[in-house]
Structure formats: structure tokens, C-alpha cells
Amino acid sequence: MSDLNEAEIKVFIDAVTNYFNQLTQEPANVRGAFLDDHGGGVPVFDYSGQIAVSGQFRGTITVSAPRAMIRHLLLALNESDQSDANLRDTVGELANTLAGNARKHFGGEMEISVPRTAAGAIGSAGSRKRPYVIMVSWKTYSASLVVDIERLE
Secondary structure (H helix, E strand, C coil), rough: EECHHHHHHHHHHHHHHHHHHHHHHHHHHHHEEEECCCCCCCCCCCCCEECCCCCCCCEEEEEEEEEEHHHHHHHCCCCCCCCCCHHHHHHHHHHHHHHHHHHHHCCCCCCCCCCEECCCCCCCCCCCCCCEEEEEECEEEEEEEEEEEEEEC
16 A cells, blocks of 8 residues: 655646636635544534545545535525535535546546545544545635545555
8 A cells, every 4th residue: 555645746736726617717725734643633614525435546535615615605606406315415516526626637546536525524534544635625615535545555
């Protein structure tokens, strides 16, 4: 097993900033990135979406965002349905888009699941001892992107 390198982590950073820029013409900003030590340092917001990866990789990609951020994103998309189900679908679609962009970079050796969503935290077995946490801001909101994957050899 091997870790992702800095250039490979940048794939996820670029994906999340481009996601917001393409949908709203306003890019998200990366406020910071760190390695979590499973000490509870990863902020969890109102909704989480997660994609499991398999193939030559193992682990999960998880996005957690506050309700207000997702509602604002839906408004920017002219989507009037602000139901909990649609908020969950939206955070799941965000996770799916980020994982899809990663798959384009890593190729067919990375298989991705359908999104899993939850209100609040979403469980993860985790594959790395210290997953990568990328803190993102868009407008006045903050969200977290946790990249907990490793390459199998």
C-alpha cells in the first residue's frame, strides 16, 4: 500500500474549487489541509456524502457541509426544492463529482461507488491512519473534504 503524493492530493483540491466555480462562477477557497489523527479534528456539518473507492485503491472520499451552504448552492442553481432529501442528494452529488474527477485522473484502476449520504456524520472504516482533511470555504460557509484512500500495490 502507498500513500497519495502531493500532486495527487491536489487533484481533489482542484476538483472542489472547480466544482463551485463551474456551477456558481464563484470558486471555493481552500482554507487549509492537514492530516487527521482520528482525534476528532475533522469538522462534521449538517450533511455528509461519501463515495467508496475500490480497484487498485481502497478507502473513501467524504464531503460534509452545513445546511445553509447547500441551500445557497441550490439557490445558485435555481433549484427551489430545499427539502432534506434534496439537500442530501446535493451533498451526495458533490461527493460523486469529486470522486469522478479523481477517477479521470487515476484512470479505470479506481472504481467508485454510488454516493452514500447522511444527516451529520457518516461512518467510515477508514483505510489510512491519518486521512487527508481539506477545509473549504465558499461565500461565508465552511465544509470539509476528507480523502481517506490509499493505493494498493
